[in-house]
Amino acid sequence: MSGVFQRISSIWREFCKRRAYGALIHPDGIAAQAEELARLADLALRSTAALSALECRHLAQLAQSMRQLRETxxxxEFCRLSADRRLALHRQLLTAREKLLASLQKTQISTEKLQ
Structure with a gap:
C-alpha cells in the first residue's frame, strides 16, 4: 500500500514542478532557446575575424546540435522527459548562451568600417 502512496506523491510532485516552471520547460520554450543559441553561433561564425579551425568547427557543431534539439x-520522447530533466536542459542552454556571449565579447569582430 505504501508503494501506491509513493507513486501518487511522485506524480503530485511532478505536476507541481510542471506548473511552477511551465513556460521554461515547455517544448516551445526549449525550442526557442535552442534556435536563439543556433543563431548566435552562426552570427559568431560569420562575424569574428580571428577564429581557429577548432573554434569554427565547435561553433558549427553547436549550431547544428541546437537545430537538432529544436526539432527534437x-x-x-521529449514530452515524456521529467520536469527535472527539462529544467536542467533549460539551465544548460542558459549557461551555454552566457558562455558564447562572453567569448564573443572577448574576440574582435570584423567590420567594414575603420573604428
Whole structure:
C-alpha cells in the first residue's frame, strides 16, 4: 500500500514542478532557446575575424546540435522527459548562451568600417 502512496506523491510532485516552471520547460520554450543559441553561433561564425579551425568547427557543431534539439523538442520522447530533466536542459542552454556571449565579447569582430 505504501508503494501506491509513493507513486501518487511522485506524480503530485511532478505536476507541481510542471506548473511552477511551465513556460521554461515547455517544448516551445526549449525550442526557442535552442534556435536563439543556433543563431548566435552562426552570427559568431560569420562575424569574428580571428577564429581557429577548432573554434569554427565547435561553433558549427553547436549550431547544428541546437537545430537538432529544436526539432527534437516537439517529439513524443521529449514530452515524456521529467520536469527535472527539462529544467536542467533549460539551465544548460542558459549557461551555454552566457558562455558564447562572453567569448564573443572577448574576440574582435570584423567590420567594414575603420573604428
Amino acid at each position: 523538442a516537439h517529439s513524443p
